[in-house]
Amino acid sequence: MxxxxxxxxxxxxxxxxxxxxxxxxxxxxxxxxxxxxxxxxxxxxxxxxxxxxxxxxxxxxxxxxxxxxxxxxxxxxxxxxxxxxxxxxxxxxxxxxxxxxxxTSDQHTWFKESRSSRTNEKADWYIWRDGVKGTPPNNWRSYFAPSPWTWDETREQYYFHSFASEQPDLNWEHxxxxxxxxxxxxxxxxxxxxxxxxxxxxxxxxxxxxxxxxxxxxxxxxxxxxxxxxxxxxxxxxxxxxxxxxxxxxxxxxxxxxxxxxxxxxxxxxxxxxxxxxxxxxxxxxxxxxxxxxxxxxxxxxxxxxxxxxxxxxxxxxxxxxxxxxxxxxxxxxxxxxxxxxxxxxxxxxxxxxxxxxxxxxxxxxxxxxxxxxxxxxxxxxxxxxxxxxxxxxxxxxxxxxxxxxxxxxxxxxxxxxxxxxxxxxxxxxxxxxxxxxxxxxxxxxxxRQLIDLRKTHPVMVYGVYRDLAIQDPYLYVYERVLDGVVWRIVLNVHDEPVTTTFGLPEEQLILTNYETADINRLAPYEARLYQYEMP
Missing domain, CATH: 3.20.20.80 (Glycosidases)
Structure with missing residues (x-):
């Protein structure tokens, strides 16, 4: 990379x-x-x-x-x-x-001009459509409202909004x-x-x-x-x-x-x-x-x-x-x-x-x-x-x-x-x-602050190859980052009960943990460990 x-x-x-x-x-x-x-x-x-x-x-x-x-x-x-x-x-x-x-907002000058008439210079800067038999142009929804179409009395058309009715979508085709x-x-x-x-x-x-x-x-x-x-x-x-x-x-x-x-x-x-x-x-x-x-x-x-x-x-x-x-x-x-x-x-x-x-x-x-x-x-x-x-x-x-x-x-x-x-x-x-x-x-x-300092001083944290060591485990997340012979092993118990593990390494290889004491074969609830070792 x-x-x-x-x-x-x-x-x-x-x-x-x-x-x-x-x-x-x-x-x-x-x-x-x-x-x-x-x-x-x-x-x-x-x-x-x-x-x-x-x-x-x-x-x-x-x-x-x-x-x-x-x-x-x-x-x-x-x-x-x-x-x-x-x-x-x-x-x-x-x-x-x-x-x-x-x-934009419906209060933006662009939209005010666009809604003012169908012949305005900015008429097509937004997305306008006629209704179908007095109903919105289609059955779509917006993120924030039942329909992404709002009727505008001035222009007598519907305008399109992916979010709230006060947020008309720009017409990027223009x-x-x-x-x-x-x-x-x-x-x-x-x-x-x-x-x-x-x-x-x-x-x-x-x-x-x-x-x-x-x-x-x-x-x-x-x-x-x-x-x-x-x-x-x-x-x-x-x-x-x-x-x-x-x-x-x-x-x-x-x-x-x-x-x-x-x-x-x-x-x-x-x-x-x-x-x-x-x-x-x-x-x-x-x-x-x-x-x-x-x-x-x-x-x-x-x-x-x-x-x-x-x-x-x-x-x-x-x-x-x-x-x-x-x-x-x-x-x-x-x-x-x-x-x-x-x-x-x-x-x-x-x-x-x-x-x-x-x-x-x-x-x-x-x-x-x-x-x-x-x-x-x-x-x-x-x-x-x-x-x-x-x-x-x-x-x-x-x-x-x-x-x-x-x-x-x-x-x-x-x-x-x-x-x-x-x-x-x-x-x-x-x-x-x-x-x-x-x-x-x-x-x-x-x-x-420790995490960010590690990122600044260890390129493996940024550029290291990633490999998952326990992808099917429902509670343990164990993965490694590898760069230039340096290996970081991350062992996480993403669970509110203790779990046993075979992925622990000797204490001298432990760089960072969120518990003050650690059992190499047992992780406490939400225990996280970062180890470092060198490839043989």
Whole structure:
């Protein structure tokens, strides 16, 4: 595998509205991020991924953009962002922004012009269709609503939206749309940002026809359509070629073989990608399935491409709650961290993951602010399901699980704000917070810093060949990374009961573990070990 700085990087995701409030209005902001840059730098990560802070009506927490060239007042000002970029660079940190170009807000001037008349210059910048006998053009669904079609009284047509009705999809078939996007991307690159996390980027290419589908609930018809690679190669040529910009594509509905088409180094599209065979498709940890997914992606991509490793972000429940154990919170948080940082690919840390923050289950559906949760909850209640059943079935996967404020200390609102937080703080902040973690040499935070230091000093962690030693075992995950005669063996008990093992190695070969004492032939609940030895 060719070596490159970005393959060796660790990415830290900042969901700014829940990170740090600098002015007491209860909402995190860019100045709050600036205040905490020294903390982020202390983790020794390389890249900050900042969620959207562009001007937006905020229907979908900033993913409904009404102006790509300005900053929403909730977040701050353009000067604040410029200072954040410069301050990050001073600390050796790169900063990437979300690129949201599958859709805009319905308040964007482009859409306002498009809906104004069928003869407007931008009439075809979005996807418009006539209804069929007064009903939407087809039987498709959107992610957030029963139908992806909304009737517009002004234009007297339906417009298409893969997400909320306030997020109309751009028509990427129109050359002027693509050029407008490329111009905007170059503008931000000139501002000094270091790349883009590309939101649902493989949805920009639509199906050739808008005919009904056999199963509207199986949403794969929304993305990964023929022609997507021509768009991405054009984007590369127009914006990315000859630069050192880091790009990661959010790529739903894609398996390993298709994944290589997006990230193969010779194809000139993206650096890396997020796939969702785990985060979207696996309700809780299914270890044999997880191991098969890792094996398939590694065999398909290596050595020509690189994937990303993550189990939680702003859209997915915190990993300890969903894939680990709150009973064994510290142990499972460390195990999941060790696993993601030693598997092939680029590891992502979602703010608070490094201290073992947990998800939250609100008992009142009104406490959930996420538009997807609200729409789906209302649809199911209207269909006759009981509120209690609907709520309990949606709590684990609700996106607000991961959006509660960052837990800095035991002060009011966990030190996130001196005002009323925009979303309730998890009550466990008195026990789980950065200040307490900094004082504990055995904390999850200390463990993450060790992991990142190992990645910086041991190329085997990045470039080593991967081999699974126990792929069928339902509780043990045992694999090795091998490079230039150096072997790392990772032994994980992904289970809340002790298990016996034959994969342990002598104590002198143990580099890192999440338990203070170890039995070579027995692993405690969620015990994780990293060994090193040299090939004979």
């Amino acid at each position: 060719n070596r490159a700085w970005w393959k060796e990087a660790v990415v830290y995701q900042v969901y700014w509205r829940s990170f740090k409030d600098s002015n007491g209005d209860g909402m995190g902001d860019l100045r709050g991020v600036i205040e905490k840059l020294d903390y982020i730098a202390s983790l020794d990560v390389d890249i900050i991924w900042l969620n959207p802070c562009y001007t937006s009506p905020d229907v979908d927490n900033g993913y409904d953009i009404s102006d790509y060239y300005s900053i929403m007042p909730k977040a701050g000002t353009m000067s604040d962002l410029e200072e954040l970029i410069a301050s990050a660079h001073e600390r050796g940190l790169k900063l990437i922004l979300d690129l949201v170009v599958n859709h 050359p002027a749309v693509r050029q407008a996007v490329y111009t905007m991307m170059r503008w931000w690159a000139d501002k000094g940002i270091d790349g883009f996390r590309m939101d649902v980027i493989n949805l920009i290419k639509k199906r050739a026809t808008y005919d009904d589908v056999a199963d509207p609930l199986e949403l794969s018809y929304l993305g990964n359509q023929p022609g997507i690679h021509e768009f991405l190669q054009e984007m590369h040529q127009e914006v990315l070629a000859g630069t050192d910009l880091f790009t990661v594509g959010e790529i739903p509905f894609v398996g390993p073989e298709d994944g290589l088409l997006y990230v193969g180094e010779e194809r000139n599209e993206l650096r890396t990608l997020f796939h969702f065979e785990v985060a979207d498709d696996m309700e809780t940890m299914d270890l044999p399935r997880f191991k098969q997914i890792q094996k398939r992606w590694y065999e398909a991509l290596y050595p020509s491409g690189v994937a990303s490793q993550f189990l939680n972000n702003h859209d997915h429940t915190r990993q300890v709650t969903r894939f680990g154990s709150e009973r064994y919170r510290v142990e499972s948080a460390k195990l999941l961290g060790l696993m993601l940082h030693t598997l092939p690919g680029i590891p992502y840390i979602y703010q608070g993951e490094e201290i073992g923050m947990t998800g939250i289950r609100f008992s009142d559906p009104e406490s959930y602010q996420d538009v997807a949760f609200r729409n789906q909850y209302a649809e199911r209640i209207a269909a006759g399901e009981s509120p209690g059943t609907v709520l309990s079935s949606m709590q684990l996967r609700a996106r607000d699980n991961s959006r509660t404020p960052m837990q800095w200390n035991t002060d009011q609102s966990a030190g996130f704000t001196i005002g009323t937080p925009w979303m309730a703080v998890n009550p466990n902040y008195r026990d789980i917070n950065v200040e307490a973690a900094e004082q504990d040499p055995h904390s999850v935070l200390a463990f993450y």
